Structure formats: structure tokens, C-alpha cells
Amino acid sequence: MRHAHGLRKLNRTSAHRKALLKNLMNALIEHHAIRTTLPKAKELRRVIEPMVTLAKKPTVHNRRTAFARLRSRASVVELFDKLGPFFLHRPGGYTRIYKLECRLGDAAPMALIEFVGREQMSQLQHQDGDSTEKNGIAVGTSTVDLVK
Structure with a gap:
């Protein structure tokens, strides 16, 4: 008898499942909330939470580990520069799943998965940059001082 089998196959091959979870992680890091099916959201929660925990300690090893999993420089930068410091004093439970x-x-159960405190993250983002909001989407660029 096989105990503690905790993998959702999601009716995909292992390579397809790995690519799907990578794309879902990148989308969640970029948009801070995504709408997907409930089983995918539950599986995404299992893989994204350890990535945020990695981002709380911004070492070179942790960045390389995150890049090996995400394969997107923009996602790694967002994860380590914004999400890691934001969740620094939170011991876990970085995501929230709402059933839709x-x-x-096809009557598939849908869910909204988002980072806890998404509203505060967007407020901090608006304070940092010169962005304006258009139709609920932040438009513009934020400036970063490279020389102090």
C-alpha cells in the first residue's frame, strides 16, 4: 500500500505538468493573482510557497535555485526584490485561494489564487513609481536610484 502519495497528475505527462506549474508560478509572481481551475490552484500553492520562503533570504544560492525553477529573470527579480521583503515577517501562508x-x-471548478496582502503590495508599488492607473492596470515605469 502506497502511503503519503501527494502528487496531483492533472491528466498530464511529467514534462507537461512541470511546464504548466512553471508558467503558473511566473504568472502569479507577475500579476499577484490568477484565475485557474481549483486542482491547479491547489498544486500551485504547494510549489509557490517554498519559492517565497527562498526569497526571504536573498542569497546567490537561493536566487539560482529560484531561477532554475522559474527560468525567468523578471520573475526572479520580482520575487526577491518585492515579494521576499514584503513577506519577511510572515512565517508562511503567503497565498489565498477563493473558490469561484x-x-x-465543462463545469470545471474554478478558483482565484492570490498573494495575501495583494492590495498593500499594489499600494506600495504606486508609492515607489511614477505609474498611473488606467482601467485597473498600472501603466508607467518606476525609477530606481542606482547611485546613492
Whole structure:
């Protein structure tokens, strides 16, 4: 009898599942909230929480470990420069899953997965940069002082 089998196959091959979770992680880090099916959201929570824990200690080894998993420089920068410091004093539970209505086409259970404190993150982002908001989407660039 196989005990403690904790993997959701999601009806995909191992390579397809790995690519799917990588893309979902990158999307969640970039947008701070995504809408997906409930099983995918639950599996995403299992892989994204350790990545945020890695980002709380910004060592070179942790950055390389995150890059090996995410394969996106922009996601690694966002993870270590914004999400890691934001969740520094939180011991875990960085994500929240809301159940939504079932999808119309196939009645798949849908969910919204987001980072806890997403509103405060967006407020901090608006204070840092010169961005303006258009239709609920932040537009613009933030300036960073390289020389102090």
C-alpha cells in the first residue's frame, strides 16, 4: 500500500505538468493573482510557497535555485526584490485561494489564487513609481536610484 502519495497528475505527462506549474508560478509572481481551475490552484500553492520562503533570504544560492525553477529573470527579480521583503515577517501562508463559479464550458471548478496582502503590495508599488492607473492596470515605469 502506497502511503503519503501527494502528487496531483492533472491528466498530464511529467514534462507537461512541470511546464504548466512553471508558467503558473511566473504568472502569479507577475500579476499577484490568477484565475485557474481549483486542482491547479491547489498544486500551485504547494510549489509557490517554498519559492517565497527562498526569497526571504536573498542569497546567490537561493536566487539560482529560484531561477532554475522559474527560468525567468523578471520573475526572479520580482520575487526577491518585492515579494521576499514584503513577506519577511510572515512565517508562511503567503497565498489565498477563493473558490469561484464553475466554468461554463465543462463545469470545471474554478478558483482565484492570490498573494495575501495583494492590495498593500499594489499600494506600495504606486508609492515607489511614477505609474498611473488606467482601467485597473498600472501603466508607467518606476525609477530606481542606482547611485546613492
